[in-house]
Amino acid sequence: MASAMDPLCQDVIRCTLCESAVVPMYCEVCHIDLCKDCVEKHLADKSKLHNVVSLKQYLSTSRNPKCSEHPDTTCELYCENCECPICVHCVSSKKHKHHDYINFKKFLQKKQEVVRRDLRELEQRIYPDFQKAVSVIPIQKAEQRKHSKKLITAVKMHGKALHTEIDIIVKRMVTEINDIEAQHQTALDKQENAINHTIRQITQTIQDLKNLLETRDVSLVSGYKSRIRKFRKLPPNLNVIPTNFNPVKISNEQLLKQFGTLSPIPEVTEERKHSMQRNESSSQARPFLDVSRLITNIKTEFKFGLYNVSCLSDEAIWTSGFSSCMMLYNLNGELLRYVETKSGNLPGHIVMTRSKDLLYTDNEDESINLVSGTHEQIQTLIRPRGWRPLGVYSTSSGDFLVIMDSDDKKQTKVLRYSGTTETQIIQWDGQGKPLFIFGFAKDLSENRNSDICVADKGARAVTVVTAAGRFRFRYFGPSSTSRESFEPTCITTDSQANILISDKKNIQIIDQDGYFLRYIDNSGLLYPQSLCVDSRDNLFVAYFNTSEVKKIQYYK
8 A cells, every 4th residue: 555655645546436445446448447346346237348457557557648857757646736747756846846736547537527528518418409500590591581582572562563653643644634635625626716717707708898899889889888807906826835744863773762672670551540630721722611502402213212423524413223224414403314234233333434434333243334425335344253343433544443342252352444454453451451341332432642542331441542552541530439430331532632431421521641621511411322523523412311412512
């Protein structure tokens, strides 16, 4: 046994298995210290080969490093202060005096334990964590690809919407140019007719004077009075100032900024029940009458209810009701003519087109039909499969809008048609939610700013979208009433871009941004069923219960 001064005894090596007895043996395969009692137990493990040797033999082998200070001596100790192997001769040297040192084998065991601990952490925690982290990346890649596709679709849809808005602007400008041209042509035609009339008078006067010079009737010559004074003054020159188009030049950078930017901020839709009432003087270019005035009352021949009215002109209106006939009246209440629907069914909704043709829906055979001019030829334009057309409206550009319910009683949408070609679908808002509620009465109109306004009785709201179909706002009635009592059935717009809405009890006006302006006095009559305005903003109201159409003035 080593003496007390033996440096090998300063850190006694204990058995790895029983952790109590001093060890004389060492397994070179398993790298553990063994006491005599534990050697047999260790060798009993047949899962692998073992090589048990004496600890002294193991420590004396050449696997221990040689001392750097004493090259002929093997390092059997480890200096913890200097963190290096040392031999027994180094202990008494000045360099390692008063230092702490341990048996080199014990030091190796501690290092092996550190290795084992690191190995366990790598195998049991770090490696699985990295595997889990890398397994998430393909999912993230797939989600990113999916999100990028959504972004690309959104950008393309936005581009398509802008194209649609530009097309609408172009159509509107073309329409305005045609209107201006028509006004100029009318003025020039009037001037031309007046001058030609004068030329005919001058020609006749010349012939009369020649005849007078050739006559022998002295009394005729002596009684002649000159009448050419009125011909001496030429008619005023009609100065028709041409309308010019001044395109706004937009650079690519400006166009990119106006188109939009990539941002994680989601699109926010706006739904509000306006608590504000705008000051009429600040929002109205044309003032309202203090009290609306009844101009005329037209009694129709619909015995079981009047449904629709549409202005053919300022002097004549088309009507429809509980009959297969659509009737044209003048403002004196005289029936000018009538047209029966092509199918013999009740017409659903009627509206005048820009070319003064009559457009109507047939709810029974689910068709949209056109009555052309005075010849009353009926053409079925569209019969959408799986959808039932409800309201119809003819736009300023010559297109027409149709709001329709699906036959499966789940969806509602607005379609834009150019002739018989479908050009636009309006059904969802920016968050993928439906804009309109299935069922109940619906009506629609186009505002002066090209907004599409829908009276949706099922939603108890008026929904307004842009010409491109982007959601603007919903109006749920004035703040003084409850939402449950608001039941919009019909809608129209006027030259001030105001929106007129018929409820079951009243008629109210909101501005183009959805702010309540006022009610229109309807003399206490219930159930205003249909609305339209003429070119002078006179309002025509069809009343279901009385089968009357009232012409009402509400602007000064």
